[in-house]
Amino acid sequence: MHRTETHRASTATEVAETAEAVCRAVSTVIAGKDEQVRTAVTVLLAGGHLLLEDVPGVGKTMLAKALAGAIDATVRRVQFTPDLLPSDITGISVFNQENRSFEFRPGAVFTNLVIGDEINRASPKTQSALLEAMEEGQVTTDGVSRPLPRPFMVLATQNPLEMEGTYPLPEAQRDRFMARLSMGYPTADAETAMLAAHGEHRPLRDLSPVTDATTVEQLVESVRHLHAGEAVQRYVVELVRATRTSSGLRLGASPRAGLHLLRAARARAAMSGRDHVLPDDVQQLAVPVLAHRVLPAGGAGGLGGAHGAAVDVIETLLAQVPVVGVTGRRPGSR
Template sequence: MEADPPAPRRPSPSGGDGRPGPGRGLDGLAQVANKIRDAVASVIEGKPEVVRLALTVLLAEGHLLIEDVPGVGKTMLAKALARSVDCSVRRVQFTPDLLPSDITGVSAYNQEMREFEFKPGPVFANIVVGDEINRASPKTQSALLECMEERQVTVDGTTYGLERPFMVIATQNPVEMEGTYPLPEAQRDRFTARISMGYPDPAAELEMLDAHGQASPLDRLSPVANAGDVRDLIEVVRAQHVAQSVRQYAIELVTATRGHPELRLGASPRATLHLVRAARAYAALDDRDYVVPDDVQDLAVPVLAHRLLPTAEAQVERRRPEQVVTELVHRLPVPSPRK
């Protein structure tokens, strides 16, 4: 079996295991990523882990679902990440009367040309911010399925490719709120991770009052990277080393959800792929060129929990999928540094 990298969280200059240490590509990633993180953190006070996870999803070529009660900064986080990168950004406010064509675009008849002309929808952007996605009908929500998975849109039999990077950042209110539709399983499975903002602590809330008192920090936020920078960072993340034992550990963790007695739907093979991709980005942000089991453990709940459906008995006992994933992380044996 392929040897794992050494146990320390940060490599030595030589890599410590015969492989080269972080190269200029990884160093450049850390610099640009830190600029983006600092820019977002200047708007979102007291939530460093939330900001880091959002950046992880971006570099993993994934999509982010932000779920929480109104007023805790879900849309603010999405807008801050979008404005930190100088690329095309479109925002869609999801409402019950929104149609699929309002997202993907529509073919309209051009009187002068005497032919149908395609009018691209807001999905044709590098970053698409979907606000309150679960207020739209399931039919409209499904308009995002193809573009999120295949980075393309098909309208009237014609397929249009989407420019990279492409990321959907969607916010949603808890399903207990009025006027919401639960996201279908296929839709949730396309989101790489789901995060909750949570209420800020008193110190962060006081700082928010000072920062937001006269004007929104978003108005002062300027881009610190561009689409080309993000594409370069994604290429660096793709080159991150994932040892065989770490890949096997991710598979065992996902497989354990499929036979768990408290779950009627476990995580899909797509979840395994997203977990490993996110772990690569997570390691790169930690200035490492290899993935360790800690990365998989740290990402297990945000990447897996939203894909799981509890049984009726578990719901009665108020057992949440997050608790199940946490217990699996603590129960499954962790691969040793060298095996």
């Protein structure tokens, strides 16, 4: 291999080893949810944000806390409520009587990992306070833009819209989440093991970091440069464009969705120890990356209605959109 190819291969190996360590650590807290844990770590290494949507009590907040606990980084938890203000999230300028000037007091987003608990219980105005932070990694107040720490990730949980006291997330905000996960109920064996384990000790309290923020940010930057061939990029574009012409959808995926899908596929490839992206990586992540961004035709409602219909359409498109010109490995690699 050339020096560049060797570097890419070693980077993929480092990403795979770190991802495996984080997955193992999180799985000590969240048992029986290997794919959900793997997808959450994929989003972390892709530099994205994660939306955890499901009924109360299935471990959404626990997964977010476990992922944060596996990384030696700054963490802030925000409980979203109807009376939460945008300034509680972004920060506010306070007048200092001593020096007769305004001082900025940072809000909850000035951290590496933000755990937004029950995000859809806050008003749309407060929800929108995260838009700039999630897209641009900065917060603008009083005409001054302030960068956020790196890495920066929002791990938000929300209950289905049927639950009392919830507000729907604006489409613009849903589009900023790289992926959406549903925890689902545990199996009978996993639930029995959970009762035994949590009765004796608290797994979250025993969780120790296996990596740090600096390492994660370096890996995120490395993942961005992982090779994705022209054919794979074309496949992502065709898949996203197919959502805009599907009769089963009244709103298709945005160009941002394609960017997020390719970034997530790069992370998944690196987690598998490869220095190049395959169509399989794209296909594995298409549903969690695309389904929450589209709106089904026919007005199906609720968690099992709208989202379930969107998942069905995405899976149909995966079966219909052809993969053309992908040979497998990156040109020049062995």
